[in-house]
Amino acid sequence: MPAYPVDLTETWDGAGETLTVRPIRAEDAPALDAFFHRLTPEDIRLRFFAAVRELSPALLGRLTRLDYNRDMAFVAVREATTQIGDGDIVGVARLVHGYSPGEAEFAVVVQPDVKGHGLGVHLMRRVLEWGWRHGVRRVVGEILTENTPMLELARFLGFQFHHLPGEAGIIAAELDAPALAAA
Numbered sequence: 139m140p141a142y143p144v145d146l147t148e149t150w151d152g153a154g155e156t157l158t159v160r161p162i163r164a165e166d167a168p169a170l171d172a173f174f175h176r177l178t179p180e181d182i183r184l185r186f187f188a189a190v191r192e193l194s195p196a197l198l199g200r201l202t203r204l205d206y207n208r209d210m211a212f213v214a215v216r217e218a219t220t221q222i223g224d225g226d227i228v229g230v231a232r233l234v235h236g237y238s239p240g241e242a243e244f245a246v247v248v249q250p251d252v253k254g255h256g257l258g259v260h261l262m263r264r265v266l267e268w269g270w271r272h273g274v275r276r277v278v279g280e281i282l283t284e285n286t287p288m289l290e291l292a293r294f295l296g297f298q299f300h301h302l303p304g305e306a307g308i309i310a311a312e313l314d315a316p317a318l319a320a321a
């Protein structure tokens with residue numbers, strides 16, 4: 139397993155406060171669980187396509203213990219005022235290698251109090267840039283047709299959309315690597 143890519147850490151000031159944006163790590167499991175419990179049932183349904191009540195330890199492990207050669211997730215952290223390192227996760231975007239070579243699937247969620255400030259776009263851009271530099275040629279995902287904010291965000295980032303046969307409530311979104319990255 140590759141080392142923790144600490145060089146990908148940055149600070150981001152878009153939401154009227156300074157957040158640390160960095161790759162997720164195994165020690166984030168408790169903070170990710172606490173973040174999950176700050177989401178609304180509606181946000182959880184839009185993200186997981188189901189009324190997920192708990193993140194199992196196994197799922198938390200899969201979401202935080204990554205092979206950074208294959209997958210990536212960036213978290214936005216509101217650092218604790220006391221000491222660095224045990225802040226609150228307020229947003230996460232991830233890219234997971236798919237079944238088809240060069241294809242990866244995205245997911246993104248930010249907590250209610252930081253919505254509408256560009257954090258969703260910023261976290262998505264970080265994982266997309268990482269993807270293009272790590273052999274990803276196409277990023278895909280499924281979005282519920284009722285999920286206007288995510289459809290707008292994806293449109294904003296240049297994703298193309300198409301309907302899935304027999305899946306009225308879901309839209310497939312895909313984005314190909316920019317020409318330079320694809321060269």
Ligand SMILES: CC(C)(COP(=O)(O)OP(=O)(O)OC[C@H]1O[C@@H](n2cnc3c(N)ncnc32)[C@H](O)[C@@H]1OP(=O)(O)O)[C@@H](O)C(=O)NCCC(=O)NCCS
Nearest residue numbers: 181184246247248253254255256257258259287288290291
């Ligand atoms: C979708 C989501 C990640 C957007 O995060 P966000 O930080 O609020 O988004 P941003 O501020 O970066 O918004 C970027 C763009 O997305 C679009 N957007 C975001 N919120 C929007 C809204 N309520 N209505 C319309 N467009 C919206 C806009 O184009 C926006 O650009 P703008 O600032 O010009 O309006 C957030 O609403 C969320 O976590 N939703 C629940 C989980 C979810 O749906 N995940 C995606 C599953 S596929």
